[in-house]
Amino acid sequence: MDNDPTMPPTILVRPRIYIGAGISIGPGKIDLLRLVGETRSLAAAARERGIPYKRAWLLIETLNQGLGRPVIATVSGGKGGGGSTLTPLGAQLVESYTLLEERLNHETLPELEALRRLASLG
Numbered sequence: 001m002d003n004d005p006t007m008p009p010t011i012l013v014r015p016r017i018y019i020g021a022g023i024s025i026g027p028g029k030i031d032l033l034r035l036v037g038e039t040r041s042l043a044a045a046a047r048e049r050g051i052p053y054k055r056a057w058l059l060i061e062t063l064n065q066g067l068g069r070p071v072i073a074t075v076s077g078g079k080g081g082g083g084s085t086l087t088p089l090g091a092q093l094v095e096s097y098t099l100l101e102e103r104l105n106h107e108t109l110p111e112l113e114a115l116r117r118l119a120s121l122g
Contacts, residue, residue, distance in 0.1 A: 033086060042060065071087055
């Protein structure tokens, strides 16, 4: 992430949210959903994340089960090819998480900056 040595290191909060005992939402699942939305393919999203397709499917399935509704819709392959898209629930999940992440990073900027300074002292 921080490849330019002239730029200050980035510090970022990426929350993991637990809702009851059955739902865990974090950056890995959200990034996977974002990529499904961009690529329109769970397989392509998994490749881009560097995880096996089966693992990607299991992550999506845990969200589907926890939320009680699907977060992606899949179309089987064939003449037109298959694919996946975010359901309205999946899109809302990505949007809500993104807004939370942005707010956390903005609201905690002084504390994050203090942590960055501490890390650069070492």
